[in-house]
Amino acid sequence: MPTPSELGSDRYQLVTSTVRTVVAEVQRIWAGLSATTIAEDLEGAAGAAILSATTSGQMTVVDAAQAYIAAQMAAQGGSAVTEAALVTAAFAGIAPDGGPLETLLYLPAIGVRSRIAAGLAPGEAMLGGLADMARYASTAISDAARSADQVAMAAHRSCVAYMRVVNLPACSRCIVLAGQTYSYSEGFQRHPNCDCQTLPLRERDWPDVPSPERLFTAMSEAEQNRQFGMAAADAIRAGADIGQVVNARRGMGVAHLGGRSLAVTSEGTTRRGLYGARERRAGGEFASAPGQRYSRVTTPRLMPEEIFRIADGRADQLRLLRRYGYLA
Structure with a gap:
């Protein structure tokens, strides 16, 4: 196996x-x-x-x-x-x-x-x-x-958790998060072009995943300077804590739509769409916005990240994931 x-x-x-x-x-x-x-x-x-x-x-x-x-x-x-x-x-x-x-x-x-x-x-x-x-x-x-x-x-x-696995080449923001473990329902922090992985865990221990320090050491000095900046790379090479040198959250965030507090999607919300068809069968209401060709269900469709953020436990997560069409 x-x-x-x-x-x-x-x-x-x-x-x-x-x-x-x-x-x-x-x-x-x-x-x-x-x-x-x-x-x-x-x-x-x-x-x-x-x-x-x-x-x-x-x-x-x-x-x-x-x-x-x-x-x-x-x-x-x-x-x-x-x-x-x-x-x-x-x-x-x-x-x-x-x-x-x-x-x-x-x-x-x-x-x-x-x-x-x-x-x-x-x-x-x-x-x-x-x-x-x-x-x-x-x-x-x-x-x-x-x-x-x-x-x-x-x-x-x-599955109780997942670990963030970073594969080189990678940016400094991702490297400092390498090996971090999160609850399986916690949103994944990423940025454009991010190819970091979520590796699921049955137990909260995964010793084979490289740490930020191991990833930094595996990089050439030129790559260290390019990804972290020369001053920051010099500080890390001199023994400074990599997590203190890099602001791990800068430029990263859970996906959301504009400035709304709920991450939603309009995809699949027309009468023929995956979510819209379910709502139509359940008697949901539809409306057309000015300039739109098709009417869409008036009940917002939550993104998976938002469901994990607001749900109360796994049973509620499964209920909402089914409710919004991500699980059958």
Whole structure:
């Protein structure tokens, strides 16, 4: 039987290889686009192809989440039996902030136009737009994987916690959190392009996960200087506490929609959407906002992170995860 570390490595490889495949497809599509027609391109077939590739990537990593959590629990001597089935489609087409993925993937067109307006040549503006698109697509896939892992953890009663595992190369903000253990229901702190993992735990001890100090030592001096800054890296090399040198939370936060206190998503809330269809069968109310083509259910759909934040215990978590369409 594979060890927990080997299972975690396999999961990481699946997510990162999926991200690389999707980014390569995005680059292929982008190579045929023009700065003069970028807005129309992303509203048309090219944008639909990029959205399809990214959504497919989300589905790939989400579809493997429940089997991964079950295997981890079995490898740690726990039960692999799940209390509910993960609904793969509930995680697809959603941006990290809870909004529609297609809206996020249109933003590079605005970025290209802004760069040209600021005086950049069209070719340079398109390179910047491609970097934006690759970042948005990869972050959406990685976030979907982490969200699905956490929901699957809730469905396995033997899972009590998860540990943050950092893989090099990584930024200073992530390195100082390496090896930290959290309750299985605690939100995952991340930033754009973050590829850190959530490794589920049956017990609150995982000695094989590298600490911040081990990760720092494994980096070259040049990489230490680049990720932490020369002064901070010098201080750490001189013996300063790495957690005191780096403000671990700067620039990081649980996904939320705008400034609202509840993390919600509008994805799947139309009458034909996954959540909307459930609400329609239950007699839910729908309304159309000005300028919107479709009516949406008036009851907000909570994101998994918000459910874990507000739920009162595992039973309430499972009830809400079913209620909002993430578990069957």
